[in-house]
Amino acid sequence: MRIGRCLCGAVTYSYEGEALWTGHCWCESCRRATSSPVTTFLGVPKSAFSWTGMQPKPYKSSPGVNRWFCPECGAPMAYDNDKWPDEIHLYAATLDDPHSFWPEERYYFGERLPWSPAEVDPT
Ligand SMILES: [Zn+2]
Numbered sequence: 747m748r749i750g751r752c753l754c755g756a757v758t759y760s761y762e763g764e765a766l767w768t769g770h771c772w773c774e775s776c777r778r779a780t781s782s783p784v785t786t787f788l789g790v791p792k793s794a795f796s797w798t799g800m801q802p803k804p805y806k807s808s809p810g811v812n813r814w815f816c817p818e819c820g821a822p823m824a825y826d827n828d829k830w831p832d833e834i835h836l837y838a839a840t841l842d843d844p845h846s847f848w849p850e851e852r853y854y855f856g857e858r859l860p861w862s863p864a865e866v867d868p869t
């Protein structure tokens with residue numbers, strides 16, 4: 747079982763098993779949602795996932811898309827999209843043990859900012 751939490755610790759989660767996929771996203775929507783030049787995700791099945799502390803709040807960032815955040819500290823926690831109804835996409839930096847994680851894919855690399863850290867390019 748893997749666990750994760752927000753900055754203040756009010757919102758916590760756990761999931762069983764392995765991530766379906768992992769990767770960095772450089773898209774503008776993620777950038778603005780997290781105020782960071784790159785966002786790192788892992789996708790897990792909703793059936794293996796549960797919120798274990800305070801429920802996060804959703805922000806509808808585009809049609810069919812929720813970006814979940816901690817109502818206490820504001821930390822971005824997760825993304826879900828009607829396109830993938832069985833998945834929840836967690837921000838990898840919220841993992842309790844992020845060192846045991848490695849991102850494999852890259853998404854929207856063409857949208858990256860010229861000053862985005864080069865070392866996050868996994869290729
Ligand atoms: Zn919090």
Ligand SMILES: [Zn+2]
Nearest residue numbers: 771772773776
């Ligand atoms: Zn994105």
